[in-house]
Amino acid sequence: MPTADGVTSPNTGNLLIGKGYLLFQPSGSASFYCVGNCPSMTITPKTTLLDHFDSQAGTKTKDLTVVTEKSMEVKIQMEEMTANNLSLLLLGDVDLTNPAQPIVNFFTQPSKTGHLKFYAANDVGPRWYVDIPSITFNPSGDWAPISDAFASMEATGTVNAQGGVWGTATLQLPLGTNVPENLVLPFIEGTEKVGNTLTVHAGAWVGASSFTYQWYKGVTAVYGATDQNYTLVSGDSGNTFHVVVTAHNAAGTQTATTANTGTIAA
Amino acid sequence: MTDKREMILTQMLTILQAVPGLAGVYRDVGPLNPTGDQGVANLPAAILLDGDERPRVSTLGTSFGAVPSASVMTLDPEVWIVLMPRINMLNDGVGEELSDFRVKVLKAVLNNESLVAMLGANGEIEYRGCTTDMKQGRTIEGQICLFFGLTYALNYAQL
Numbered sequence: 001m002p003t004a005d006g007v008t009s010p011n012t013g014n015l016l017i018g019k020g021y022l023l024f025q026p027s028g029s030a031s032f033y034c035v036g037n038c039p040s041m042t043i044t045p046k047t048t049l050l051d052h053f054d055s056q057a058g059t060k061t062k063d064l065t066v067v068t069e070k071s072m073e074v075k076i077q078m079e080e081m082t083a084n085n086l087s088l089l090l091l092g093d094v095d096l097t098n099p100a101q102p103i104v105n106f107f108t109q110p111s112k113t114g115h116l117k118f119y120a121a122n123d124v125g126p127r128w129y130v131d132i133p134s135i136t137f138n139p140s141g142d143w144a145p146i147s148d149a150f151a152s153m154e155a156t157g158t159v160n161a162q163g164g165v166w167g168t169a170t171l172q173l174p175l176g177t178n179v180p181e182n183l184v185l186p187f188i189e190g191t192e193k194v195g196n197t198l199t200v201h202a203g204a205w206v207g208a209s210s211f212t213y214q215w216y217k218g219v220t221a222v223y224g225a226t227d228q229n230y231t232l233v234s235g236d237s238g239n240t241f242h243v244v245v246t247a248h249n250a251a252g253t254q255t256a257t258t259a260n261t262g263t264i265a266a
Numbered sequence: 267m268t269d270k271r272e273m274i275l276t277q278m279l280t281i282l283q284a285v286p287g288l289a290g291v292y293r294d295v296g297p298l299n300p301t302g303d304q305g306v307a308n309l310p311a312a313i314l315l316d317g318d319e320r321p322r323v324s325t326l327g328t329s330f331g332a333v334p335s336a337s338v339m340t341l342d343p344e345v346w347i348v349l350m351p352r353i354n355m356l357n358d359g360v361g362e363e364l365s366d367f368r369v370k371v372l373k374a375v376l377n378n379e380s381l382v383a384m385l386g387a388n389g390e391i392e393y394r395g396c397t398t399d400m401k402q403g404r405t406i407e408g409q410i411c412l413f414f415g416l417t418y419a420l421n422y423a424q425l
Contacts, residue, residue: 012335015328017419019387121387124336124419175387209383 006126006171016125021183021204022076024088026114034184034204035088036080039152041118043130044073072159072166074116074135079152088112089139089153112137116157119183121206123175132167134160180208180247182256188243193265197231200243203256208247216242237266268424270384271341274416275316277381278343281374282312287367288347309350310367317342322417336421338388342414345371349408360408364398371412381416390417 006014022035048069053060078085083094083102091112095103113136120127141154159166183204190198202211215225217239222230230241240260247254275293282291290308294316319341325334347367352358375381376391385391392415399409 012328012333013423015335017323017338017388123387124338124421210379 006128014126017122018120018125019122020118020120020127021206023117023119023183024084024114025116026112029114032115032117032184033084035076035078035085036082038076038078040075040077042073042075044075046071046073070161074132074157074159075140075154076157077141077152077154079150081151081153085153086143088137088155089141089143091139113160119181119206120172121175127172127174129170129172130167131170132157132159133165134162136160175207176209176250178207179252179254180249181206182247182254185256186243186245186258188241188258188261192232192262194232194234194237197229198241198261199229200245200258201228202245202247205247205254207249207251208254209249210247212246212248214244214246216244232264234266236264239264268421270418270420270424271319271339274341274381274384274418275314275343277378277384278345278375278414278416279314281378281381282314282345282371285312285367285370285374287370288312309348310363311348312367312371313346313348315344315346317344333422336419336423338417339420340392341416341418342394343416345375345412345414347371347410347412351407357406357408361400364400364408364410368396368410368412375414385416385418388417388419390415392417 005011008014018041020041022038022041023032024035025032046069047067050066050068051062052064052066054063078088083096083104086092086104087094090104090106091109092105093108095105097103113134116130116132116135118128118130120129135157137155137157139154140156141152143153144151183206186200186203188198188200190196192198200213200215202208213226213228215222215230217236240263242260243258245256245258247256279291279293282288285291288310290311291314292311293314295313319339322338322340325337328335347364349360349363349367352360372393376393381391382389394413394415396410396412398411399405399407
């Protein structure tokens with residue numbers, strides 16, 4: 001039976017239809033953020049060659065090729081119009097003075113350098129985890145605030161070799177072999193006021209086949225509050241909430257916890 | 267043996283069986299006639315039609331022997347909703363009831379974690395719109411059909 005082992009050939013299990021998550025940590029930032037839906041990502045190694053030809057007799061014959069330059073490009077197509085993604089395209093800083101209405105300042109940086117990770121989530125073909133410790137992005141596409149189809153933005157990064165290290169690609173076990181892996185922590189959305197409904201989002205995971213939820217008021221689990229939504233009642237005012245999200249698959253479970261909400265208003 | 271196509275269609279039927287307000291849920295039966303053999307007691311009803319399966323990604327040229335690589339396929343099942351016919355020509359509340367079932371079915375399908383897990387990491391649920399019989403030249407009895415595209419990875423070796 002063909003299985004994606006990424007090692008043994010011939011094996012149709014090694015043919016890949018890729019899916020996965022891209023995480024980027026700008027230099028100076030404490031954490032990675034998820035780039036979101038990317039319909040394509042390409043990694044292009046390049047070299048510049050210097051050829052030598054033997055011209056001692058007859059037709060010149062190439063007898064030596066030397067690599068004089070090595071470089072690598074990563075091109076990503078981003079579909080999610082987040083402030084972080086716009087800042088990658090527009091080489092700007094994100095002003096989060098008002099977190100609900102961030103401002104992206106155009107061209108405040110000469111380029112965007114950071115750490116890029118790719119977590120493969122495909123179930124067709126081998127899963128390769130890619131780690132690029134240093135990459136510098138420059139815009140190579142457009143931002144189309146008006147379009148008839150889903151807009152996308154392209155950014156091209158040049159990999160920086162640090163101490164001779166460009167990056168790595170590591171083969172992962174097929175999905176479902178290990179317990180789910182959390183890439184982006186779950187988070188809670190909603191207005192923190194009695195009568196409103198809060199919603200927990202699972203975050204980003206690789207290998208999760210289902211999720212369960214438990215809401216906590218302070219440090220106490222709220223009995224029966226196991227849905228994605230929780231409606232705040234009068235007794236909740238003055239408290240904070242968080243949710244423990246449990247991801248399941250055939251191999252087992254893994255949990256991740258949201259940050260606390262602000263204090264619930266009456 | 268894992269026939270994921272059949273698993274997905276069975277799950278769709280399970281999802282429909284949990285939609286509130288339906289008196290009957292059927293698979294692959296002809297359009298329910300409110301005055302026909304099935305009887306009015308089973309209305310409003312949902313009918314799941316299997317639809318077609320097509321490759322989203324061609325596997326042409328990928329096989330080293332007879333068996334091709336795993337591929338990504340799209341199923342396009344249809345969900346028909348047939349309402350209880352009204353007793354007069356005014357069709358009171360038919361449009362609203364069709365809209366209500368459209369939302370219920372959509373929410374049930376799009377939020378079903380078991381279906382999402384079944385479709386897998388290379389999978390996808392697409393809602394492709396709906397059609398109703400509320401148009402000139404159609405029956406105007408109270409029917410709506412929702413079209414879905416369910417994409418999943420088909421591993422031939424697991425059949």
